[in-house]
Amino acid sequence: MRPTIWTRVLLVITVVAFAVMMGAQVQTTKTESTGTASHEVQVERAEVVSVYGNDLIVKMQDGSIRHIANVSESARAIVDGREVGIHDVKPGMKLQRTITTTTTPKLITTTQAVTGKVWHVTPPSTVILTLENGQNQQFKVPKGQKFTIDGQETDVWGLKKGMVVSATKVVEEPLTVVTEQKLLAGKMPPPPPPAPDAPILIASAAPVPAPAVEEAPQALPKTGSELPLVFSLGCLLLAGSGAMRLFRR
Numbered sequence: 001m002r003p004t005i006w007t008r009v010l011l012v013i014t015v016v017a018f019a020v021m022m023g024a025q026v027q028t029t030k031t032e033s034t035g036t037a038s039h040e041v042q043v044e045r046a047e048v049v050s051v052y053g054n055d056l057i058v059k060m061q062d063g064s065i066r067h068i069a070n071v072s073e074s075a076r077a078i079v080d081g082r083e084v085g086i087h088d089v090k091p092g093m094k095l096q097r098t099i100t101t102t103t104t105p106k107l108i109t110t111t112q113a114v115t116g117k118v119w120h121v122t123p124p125s126t127v128i129l130t131l132e133n134g135q136n137q138q139f140k141v142p143k144g145q146k147f148t149i150d151g152q153e154t155d156v157w158g159l160k161k162g163m164v165v166s167a168t169k170v171v172e173e174p175l176t177v178v179t180e181q182k183l184l185a186g187k188m189p190p191p192p193p194p195a196p197d198a199p200i201l202i203a204s205a206a207p208v209p210a211p212a213v214e215e216a217p218q219a220l221p222k223t224g225s226e227l228p229l230v231f232s233l234g235c236l237l238l239a240g241s242g243a244m245r246l247f248r249r
Contacts (some may be wrong), residue, residue, distance in 0.1 A: 029111045051090070078185045105174065116164070116165055
């Protein structure tokens with residue numbers, strides 16, 4: 001931006017001597033007008049990856065990793081409704097930075113007026129005026145400059161020694177004032193899930209198995225009567241008796 005734009009110049013003043021005296025003779029006034037301000041809001045979101053002292057590593061919303069070195073001790077963020085510093089930041093914390101840029105146009109108008117008596121004129125470039133304090137000062141006259149003499153306008157060619165003239169210089173300087181406001185807010189990461197409860201061991205006596213009941217052997221089925229046995233014994237007795245008889249004979 002160019003620092004100065006001349007929209008209207010009635011007289012360019014060059015001080016030859018005694019700048020303090022000239023300042024006393026040249027009346028200067030300044031006015032300032034303000035235009036309509038414009039606002040631009042930018043929001044950045046990130047997640048804290050790690051914190052080392054005053055160095056912060058975050059993952060941006062687009063997936064990029066950013067290293068923020070030497071974070072100021074005075075830097076503050078609003079997290080869950082309270083202010084926190086760099087040493088309160090934890091991995092997993094969500095951060096949001098809102099940057100509001102306000103641009104305000106201003107116009108500063110500087111008006112300088114001088115009145116004096118023509119002591120010497122060298123058309124078309126310079127004129128020497130005798131000011132109210134009696135000092136002579138030389139002024140450079142821009143091309144097309146007009147002077148007011150007894151309510152009438154004239155150019156530098158119309159100036160004569162002894163004439164009382166008034167001249168005014170108007171400088172309009174447009175400025176753009178830019179202010180930036182940053183607000184950093186965050187949200188603590190959710191607490192880790194609670195560890196599962198350890199199983200509780202309860203000692204209990206193992207049930208003693210009941211003794212097995214031995215089953216009685218099953219009786220064999222009866223397949224015949226006792227008569228054959230009696231018959232066999234009878235036969236043996238008869239045979240023994242016959243044998244004894246033969247032995248006696």
